[in-house]
Amino acid sequence: MQPKQNKAQTRHDKVAIGRTFGRAATSYDSHAELQRLVGERLLTLAGPVPLGRVLDLGCGSGHFTEKLTHQGHQLIALDLASPMLKFTRLRCPEALCLQGDADALPLGGDCVDMVFSSLALQWSQDLTHALIQLKRSVRPGGRILISTLAEGSLGELAQAWHQVDSQPRVNRFLSEESLRIAVASAGLNPAQLSFETVTLHYDSSLAVMRALKGVGATHLHQGDGHRTLNRHTLAALERAYQTLASSPKQLPLSYRVCYGVFTLD
């Protein structure tokens, strides 16, 4: 069975996604609060892992590439955005840095002991297909650690936009059921999947959008809703978003995070 995701979806524009992340390479580290938190949690969930060759898929600016290298692993860092890889190279000269796409993995079979991929696979066109490729690249007995986003992520932002206009302003994410199906369809043990909601707070809707832009997570799969932003629209968004605040200047932005830790047969 295939997850519901991809059938009705337009093809993801990988050049545009890479360009948007690339533009954020210099600001990424100062806005990556969620990414740090989730990556650390993923490593904690995985527990101690034997040293070996590790693929950091969607490595971004290389924070976790560096961390895993310092633990003694040999790293392959792969990302769609070459400006992100420049930072990874600077941070971690010993890592092999490759520009590439999770949906067309440029790696052979059984070539790594572990895959670490934190908050990148939500950008994949077809999660099942991406997971099958990851599975192929990991040697028997190796591990795959992933975190990705599920439906409910950016929910407050979507809700606030919904009160302003009917344009698609926020990407949609796979439901938990679709994520479980994607994992099972890839032949990975679905029992090892967990979900948690992480909520960050910002003082304005502009701060929310700056934070998303800061990490490069602003590409919209359906059209470019950002082009039509003007002062009037932004003021309407701010009013709508403020109604969701738990206390003044505490605008919530929630992420439904999915963690998967798999050991291969």
Ligand SMILES: C[S@@+](CC[C@H](N)C(=O)[O-])C[C@H]1O[C@@H](n2cnc3c(N)ncnc32)[C@H](O)[C@@H]1O
């Ligand atoms: C939110 S960042 C996460 C970076 C890093 N894993 C971390 O936790 O800090 C997502 C990264 O995934 C990359 N990415 C997005 N789609 C990708 C794809 N299809 N293949 C490879 N990398 C991709 C982006 O360029 C970006 O650097």
